[in-house]
Amino acid sequence: MSGLATRCELELPAWVGGFVERWGAPLDSPRAGMRLAIALATQNIEHDSGGPFAAVVLDEAARRVVAVGVNQVTASGLSIAHAEIVALSLAQQRLGDWNLAREARLTLVTTCEPCAMCFGALPWSGVRRLVCGARQEDAEAAGFDEGDKPADWVASLVARGIEVERDVLRTETRALFGAYRRLGGEIYNVGADGAGDS
């Protein structure tokens, strides 16, 4: 079976580390975390390094960023590389545990409501709070496909011990889609029958 790939990686673009390092604003609230996520998504668009989505794993009690993610689907060549998956995985990598709940009560701040895959990934990650900017319908209006989630996806997360807060800086996060289009960003889709990404 020569040619079988045995490993692949999720990696942030080179600009991210320094950008987060220089981020001087306090990280004392989900809204403050969302401002960082918006800035990361904006940079991702401007660097042409991926889709208009970013996410931040916050330790709200410690007021620190544990990990960040930006959409890296086209850059990495991996369809799983949504901002939320990248951020959660890098948080687990940093903390050395697939179950974030063992470390602290962590919050995932994301510029857009999770797609069906990222929704399904949340309970497995051990994150305890989800804070969303743009609504699913905002992403869909921009041409992105969010997949098929259970109609009561918020209630599903809550029942699994994950708090959900929506519409945080929704206007600003929704504006990311327009910025992406204006710069000619690719609204990539699997095929005519409709699969896309966020």
Add this chain to the structure above:
Amino acid sequence: MSGLATRCELELPAWVGGFVERWGAPLDSPRAGMRLAIALATQNIEHDSGGPFAAVVLDEAARRVVAVGVNQVTASGLSIAHAEIVALSLAQQRLGDWNLAREARLTLVTTCEPCAMCFGALPWSGVRRLVCGARQEDAEAAGFDEGDKPADWVASLVARGIEVERDVLRTETRALFGAYRRLGGEIYNVGADGAGDS
């Protein structure tokens, strides 16, 4: 932001490459692919290298394996490292494209019906056919949590151009859960409120 992780990787256990290389049986049907997947899950249990789940990406027309995956959640420390995610990502890595549909009409053969995350990941991957062994209720009866999928998840995939075949070697795939338990495998869960993995 010192300490920020910037990369992480999904990697197969060392035994997998040689095992697949030595696999002499023909791969001329989904059922034949399932036999390889069952053998991989069995090896994963016996090597204590992860949960009792495996998946194979098959090119049915070319009768070849494009990629394989075994559950690597505890081994990799990443909650996304389900067999299906590993197999799909390694297929994309091998083919150099996040959209498998651009390469060939590929089939994902998995020893168990996908959890909520893997269900959501399927349409983004470009895979065109899903072949499942054990049912969700078989995994749940063994203590695994499959998450909350839309009630009509099969119809959702079909509507997105992904054929679904279920119950292929169901008895044999279901038996993997018993083998895992007998060998003392961990049924890991995020917390008392119920999140697990497959």
